[in-house]
C-alpha cells in the first residue's frame with residue numbers, strides 16, 4: 275500500500291482521503307488553514323475560519339448524482355451528514371412542471387440540502403474518525419522531484435517524490451492535489467522543471483451575490499419556484515439548506531459593472547430578487563449573513579497534466595477543482611470531484627504506484643473519458659448564458675440553434691413531467707440521461723416548440739426595468 279499525501283482538507287480532499295484510506299493506503303492530508311473544526315456544525319457556520327474555501331458561506335447544493343455516489347461509496351459519510359441536520363430533498367419537487375406527483379423511481383433525484391459548512395464539518399469529523407491524519411496549518415510550498423525514464427515516456431519525466439511544506443519536506447509515493455480553484459500546481463511544476471500544464475480557461479465568468487436566511491418557524495416558505503430561474507442578465511438561485519436555513523443567490527456577468535455597483539447593497543439586492551415571481555416570501559426570513567456575500571470571476575478552467583502517451587510528470591495528480599473548475603450556477607463541482615476521487619481510487623486499485631507512468635496515464639485517460647464531456651458541456655452553458663446576458667443588456671434576444679433547443683426543452687419541462695425528468699437527469703449527471711434526452715418523443719416535442727419559441731418565452735423584466743428597480747431598492 276502507498277504513502278499518499280493529499281493537499282487540501284476540504285470536501286474534495288477529505289472524500290479522496292476517506293476512499294484511499296479505506297483501501298489501506300497510508301494517507302496524510304495537509305491543510306493550510308490552521309483552525310480545527312469547532313465542536314458542532316452551527317458553530318462551524320458562525321466561527322470556523324476557512325479562508326482557503328472562500329465559497330464556504332455561499333449558496334451550495336450538491337447534485338443528485340453526488341448523493342447517489344456518496345451513498346454507494348461512503349454511506350457512513352451520508353449518514354453522519356443527515357444526522358447532523360442535512361435535509362434529504364428531491365430536486366423535482368419544487369419545479370412548476372412537476373404535475374402528478376413524484377414516482378417511486380424519482381428517488382434518483384434526491385440530494386442532500388445543507389450549508390456547505392455543515393458538509394465540511396461532518397466530512398472532517400468522518401475523516402478523523404476513520405484515522406486519516408490531517409495536519410492543519412501546514413502550507414504546501416512546492417514539490418520534491420527526482421526523475422524517471424518511464425517505459426512509455428519520451429525523454430526524462432520528472433517524478434514527484436513528495437512535497438515541501440512550511441514545516442519541512444514530506445515524502446510520498448503519490449501526491450494528490452486537492453487545493454481547489456486556486457491550486458498553485460502550475461507554479462510548483464515550473465519550479466521542478468515541468469512545463470506548465472495545458473490550461474484552458476474561460477475569459478469571462480459570473481458573479482454571485484448571496485445571502486443566507488433562517489425561517490422563523492423552521493419551515494421553508496410555501497411559495498415554490500424553480501431552484502434556479504434565469505431572466506435576461508440576471509439569474510436567481512433559491513437553495514434550501516439545513517435547520518430551516520436557505521440561501522438566495524443572484525447571478526450576473528462578472529463584467530456587469532452597473533449591476534455590481536447596485537447589488538452589493540441589501541436594498542437593491544432585495545428589489546432585484548422581488549423581480550422573480552414567487553421570490554417575495556423568501557425575503558421574510560432572518561438574515562444569517564452580514565450584508566451581501568459576493569464572489570466574482572466564476573468561470574470554467576481545466577488543466578491537463580498528461581496525455582495518453584506522454585505524461586509531463588509522474589507521482590502527482592490533480593483531483594476535483596484543482597483539475598477542472600466549472601461555473602457554480604450548474605452546481606457540478608462536488609459531484610465531479612466525487613467522481614474524480616473514485617476514478618483515482620479505482621485506477622490505484624488496478625495499477626498501484628510502482629508503475630509511475632501507467633498510474634498517471636491511466637488516471638488521465640479515465641479523467642478524459644469520464645469527465646471530459648461533462649466539462650465541455652459546462653463550457654457550452656457558460657458561453658451561451660453569457661452571450662444571452664450580453665444580448666439582454668443590449669436590448670436584444672440571444673438566438674443560437676443549440677441555446678434555442680435548450681430553451682425549448684426548458685419550456686417543455688414546465689408542462690411535461692417526463693421532459694422535466696430527462697432534463698433534470700442530465701443536469702444532475704445521472705446515469706442514462708443521454709438516452710432519456712434523445713428519446714424520439716422528446717426530440718419531436720422540442721422540435722415542435724422551436725417555431726413558437728420567441729412568442730412563448732416568458733418576457734421577464736427589461737434591462738431598464740431591472741436597473742431602475744434595483745436603483746430604487
Ligand SMILES: Cc1cc2nc3c(=O)[nH]c(=O)nc-3n(C[C@H](O)[C@H](O)[C@H](O)COP(=O)(O)OP(=O)(O)OC[C@H]3O[C@@H](n4cnc5c(N)ncnc54)[C@H](O)[C@@H]3O)c2cc1C
Nearest residue numbers: 282284286306326329334335414453454594602605607608
Ligand atoms: C460561489 C460558489 C458556489 C458553488 N456552488 C456549488 C454547488 O451548489 N454545488 C456544487 O457541487 N459545487 C458548487 N461549487 C463548487 C464547489 O465549491 C467546489 O467544487 C468544491 O469546493 C471543490 O472542493 P475541493 O475540496 O476540491 O476544493 P476547495 O473547496 O477549494 O478546498 C481547497 C482546500 O485546499 C486548501 N489549500 C489550498 N492551498 C493549499 C496549500 N498550498 N497547502 C495546503 N492546503 C491548501 C484550502 O485551504 C482548502 O481547504 C461552488 C463554488 C463556488 C465558488
